[in-house]
Amino acid sequence: MARQTPKHAAAPAPAAGFVDDYLAYLLARASHLVSAEFHAQLTALGVAVPTWRVLSALSDSNGLTVGELAKIVLLKQPTLSKALDRMIADGLVSRIASSADRRQVRVSITPKGRAMVEGLIARAVEHEESVLSSYGAAERQILKQMLKTLIDRLSPLSEA
Amino acid sequence: MASFADQAKSHYFTYPYFAFRRPAELAGGRQLHPVAIVGGGPVGVTAALELARFGVPSVVIEADDTVAEGSRAICFSRRTLEILDALGVAGTVMEKALPWTHGTSYYKDKPVFRLEMPHGEHDKFYPMVNLQQCYLEKFLIDRAAAAPLIDIRWQSRVVGLTKEAEAVTLDIETPEGRYPLRACYVIAADGARSVMRQLLGLSLHGQSYEGRYLIADIVLRSDYPTERRAWFDPPSNPGSTVLMHKQPDDIWRIDYQLRDDEDAEQELQEPRIRQRIADHLSFIGETKPWELDWFSLYKAHSLCLDDYVQERVIFAGDAAHLAPIFGVRGLNSGIADANNLGWKLALVIEGKAPPALLRSYGEERRAATFDVFANAGKSTLFMTPPSRGYAVMREAALRLAVDQPLTRPLINPRQSQPFYYRESALNTDDRAFAGGPPPGALPPGRRLTDGGYLCDLIGRAFTLLAFADAMRDYLGPWLAAQAGVSLTVLTDDLRADFDAAPASLYLLRPDGHVAARFKARPSLADLEAALKRAQGNA
Numbered sequence: 001m002a003r004q005t006p007k008h009a010a011a012p013a014p015a016a017g018f019v020d021d022y023l024a025y026l027l028a029r030a031s032h033l034v035s036a037e038f039h040a041q042l043t044a045l046g047v048a049v050p051t052w053r054v055l056s057a058l059s060d061s062n063g064l065t066v067g068e069l070a071k072i073v074l075l076k077q078p079t080l081s082k083a084l085d086r087m088i089a090d091g092l093v094s095r096i097a098s099s100a101d102r103r104q105v106r107v108s109i110t111p112k113g114r115a116m117v118e119g120l121i122a123r124a125v126e127h128e129e130s131v132l133s134s135y136g137a138a139e140r141q142i143l144k145q146m147l148k149t150l151i152d153r154l155s156p157l158s159e160a
Numbered sequence: 161m162a163s164f165a166d167q168a169k170s171h172y173f174t175y176p177y178f179a180f181r182r183p184a185e186l187a188g189g190r191q192l193h194p195v196a197i198v199g200g201g202p203v204g205v206t207a208a209l210e211l212a213r214f215g216v217p218s219v220v221i222e223a224d225d226t227v228a229e230g231s232r233a234i235c236f237s238r239r240t241l242e243i244l245d246a247l248g249v250a251g252t253v254m255e256k257a258l259p260w261t262h263g264t265s266y267y268k269d270k271p272v273f274r275l276e277m278p279h280g281e282h283d284k285f286y287p288m289v290n291l292q293q294c295y296l297e298k299f300l301i302d303r304a305a306a307a308p309l310i311d312i313r314w315q316s317r318v319v320g321l322t323k324e325a326e327a328v329t330l331d332i333e334t335p336e337g338r339y340p341l342r343a344c345y346v347i348a349a350d351g352a353r354s355v356m357r358q359l360l361g362l363s364l365h366g367q368s369y370e371g372r373y374l375i376a377d378i379v380l381r382s383d384y385p386t387e388r389r390a391w392f393d394p395p396s397n398p399g400s401t402v403l404m405h406k407q408p409d410d411i412w413r414i415d416y417q418l419r420d421d422e423d424a425e426q427e428l429q430e431p432r433i434r435q436r437i438a439d440h441l442s443f444i445g446e447t448k449p450w451e452l453d454w455f456s457l458y459k460a461h462s463l464c465l466d467d468y469v470q471e472r473v474i475f476a477g478d479a480a481h482l483a484p485i486f487g488v489r490g491l492n493s494g495i496a497d498a499n500n501l502g503w504k505l506a507l508v509i510e511g512k513a514p515p516a517l518l519r520s521y522g523e524e525r526r527a528a529t530f531d532v533f534a535n536a537g538k539s540t541l542f543m544t545p546p547s548r549g550y551a552v553m554r555e556a557a558l559r560l561a562v563d564q565p566l567t568r569p570l571i572n573p574r575q576s577q578p579f580y581y582r583e584s585a586l587n588t589d590d591r592a593f594a595g596g597p598p599p600g601a602l603p604p605g606r607r608l609t610d611g612g613y614l615c616d617l618i619g620r621a622f623t624l625l626a627f628a629d630a631m632r633d634y635l636g637p638w639l640a641a642q643a644g645v646s647l648t649v650l651t652d653d654l655r656a657d658f659d660a661a662p663a664s665l666y667l668l669r670p671d672g673h674v675a676a677r678f679k680a681r682p683s684l685a686d687l688e689a690a691l692k693r694a695q696g697n698a
Binding site for chain 1: 193
C-alpha cells in the first residue's frame with residue numbers, strides 16, 4: 001500500500017501560516033491521515049465507515065442506547081438511525097428492549113456482527129501498528145495519553 | 161474410521177478424495193466464524209446448506225478424506241426429498257435414486273402383508289426412494305462446494321473445546337498442525353461416536369435392543385422391482401429376519417438378523433456371510449452370479465441426549481440420537497434436524513430472533529426422537545423379539561396372518577412419517593378449525609393449477625397463506641413493515657384442504673411447518689403476536 005508521507009520528515013519548517021500551528025487543524029489533519037488508509041481498506045471490503053464505527057463501539061458492550069452510540073461513533077442521530085436500520089436488515093445489530101426499562105431500546109451486536117467486527121478489529125490493530133511503527137513504546141504512550149487527556153478535559157464542556 | 165485408501169474397491173462407486181487445504185488460521189490468522197459445523201456427513205452438510213440458504217456462512221470440520229462407505233441409510237422419505245429440494249439437491253438425487261411405494265412381508269415362504277404407501281398426482285416426490293448413502297453424501301458435498309458461504313475443511317479433527325462468553329473455540333488437528341477455530345455457535349453433527357459429546361462430557365440415554373443385524377451390499381443383476389421385502393423365519397435363515405432393498409447400479413442391500421446364539425465375530429467372516437446370502441438368494445430364486453461389495457454389523461438402539469442444545473453447541477443427527485433402522489428414521493431424522501435448526505440459528509445469528517428460539521429446536525426434535533423411538537421400538541420388538549414372550553406372540557401373529565387379515569396390521573413396518581410439532585412453544589392455535597393442518601404440522605402435498613406444487617411456494621421464509629385476493633389489501637401495509645415474511649394467495653380449490661374460509665390465514669415457518677392459523681380474519685396485532693411467538697419471543 002502506498003504511503004503518502006514519510007513518517008519522520010525533517011524537522012518542521014517554521015509555521016507557514018495560521019493553520020499549520022492551529023490545534024484543531026492539526027488534529028483534523030492527523031485524524032484524516034490516520035483514518036484514510038484504513039477507510040480505504042474498509043471500502044475494499046464493502047464495509048461502510050459508520051458500520052465499522054457502530055460495530056467496533058458495540059463489540060465490547062452489552063448494548064447501548066442510540067444516544068450513547070451517537071456520541072461514540074461521532075454521528076448525528078438521524079444519520080445513525082438510518083445506518084442502524086440498514087445494519088438491522090443485514091443482521092449485524094439488533095434492537096432489544098432494555099431489561100430494566102421496557103420502553104428504553106438498546107442496540108446490541110449480533111453473532112454475525114461480532115464475527116464481522118472481530119476480523120475488522122484485527123485489521124485495525126494491524127493498521128495502527130503500521131501507523132505507529134516508527135514510534136517507540138514511550139512515544140506511543142505519550143501520544144495516546146495526551147489525546148485522551150485532551151478528550152477528557154473537553155468532554156464535560158461539550159456535553160454540559 | 162474408513163479412509164479413501166480403503167474404499168477404492170467398490171464395484172459401483174468411485175470414492176472421491178478430498179484434499180487437506182491450509183486454512184488462514186494455520187498461518188496465524190484469527191477469525192471468528194458465525195457457525196462451525198463438526199462433521200461433514202449428510203447431516204452436517206445439510207445444516208451448512210440450510211444456513212447458506214439464509215445467508216449465513218459456516219465452516220465444516222470433517223476428519224475423513226472421503227464420504228462414508230457403503231449404502232448405510234439407503235431409504236430416503238418424501239419429506240427428506242422436499243427438504244433436499246429446497247436446497248437444490250433433490251433433482252440430482254431423483255436422477256439416480258430408485259423410487260418405491262410397495263412392500264411385501266413373508267412368514268417362512270408365504271406372503272402375509274402387503275405394504276402400500278399412498279402416492280398420487282398431488283405428491284411431488286415418491287413416498288420413499290432408495291439410494292446409497294455414499295451417493296447422497298457426494299451430491300450434498302458437490303452442492304456445498306459450489307456454495308461460496310460454505311468452507312469444508314477435510315482431514316481435520318476436533319481434539320479440544322473451550323467455551324467463552326460469546327464464542328466457542330475448537331482445537332483442530334490437521335496433517336499440517338493444530339489451530340484454534342473460533343465460532344459463535346457450533347453444530348455437532350459428528351455421528352454416533354461423537355467426539356463433541358465426549359468433549360462436553362455428555363452421554364446418550366435410553367435403551368439398546370438385543371437384536372444385531374448384519375447389513376450387506378451385493379452386486380446382483382435382477383429384474384425384481386424396487387420394493388421392501390421382509391422375511392420372518394425364512395427357510396434360508398431359520399430363526400432370523402431378512403430384509404432386501406434394491407438400489408441403483410444393480411446393488412442390493414440385504415439385512416439379516418443374527419440370532420442370540422450366533423457369535424458376531426464368527427458371523428463377520430466373509431465366507432460365512434457369503435453362505436448365508438447365497439442360501440437366501442437361492443431360496444428366493446435368484447440364480448445369477450453375485451458379488452459381495454460391503455458389509456457391516458448393526459445393533460438397534462433407542463438412545464438420545466437429554467438436551468440437544470448445550471449453550472452454544474447444538475447437537476444434530478446421530479450425535480444427538482440413535483434410533484433403530486427399521487422404518488428408516490435414522491438419516492431422515494438427521495436431515496429433519498438440520499432443516500429445523502437452519503432457519504432458527506440463522507435468525508439468532510442475525511439478531512432477528514432471541515437465542516431462546518434455539519430451545520425450541522431441542523424441544524421439537526427431541527419430541528420427534530421419542531416419536532421415532534415409539535414407532536421404531538414397536539418395529540424393533542417385532543423385528544428382533546427380545547424375549548421368548550415377544551417371539552411367541554410374533555410367531556402367532558405371523559402364522560395367523562397367512563390366512564387371516566386380522567393380524568396383518570401388526571406386521572406393518574411403520575415407515576417414517578413427518579413428525580408434527582404438536583406441543584411446540586412456537587405454535588398459536590385457533591380452535592375454530594375442524595380440519596386442515598394444525599399448528600406444528602406440514603401442509604398437505606398439493607398440485608397447483610399452474611403445474612407446480614404447494615411445497616414449492618413455501619419454505620423460503622415465513623409464509624402467509626391466504627385464500628382470497630382481498631387479503632392482499634388488508635395485509636399489504638403490515639407485510640411492508642415485516643422483513644422475511646411473504647404472502648401467497650392460494651386458489652379457491654385449495655380452501656377445503658385447509659378448512660379455510662375466504663378470510664382465513666395460515667402462517668408457515670421457514671421449514672414449512674404451520675406456526676399459526678386463523679379461521680376468521682385476525683387483527684394485525686394478533687398476527688404480529690403469532691409471528692413473534694414463532695420467532696421465539698414467547
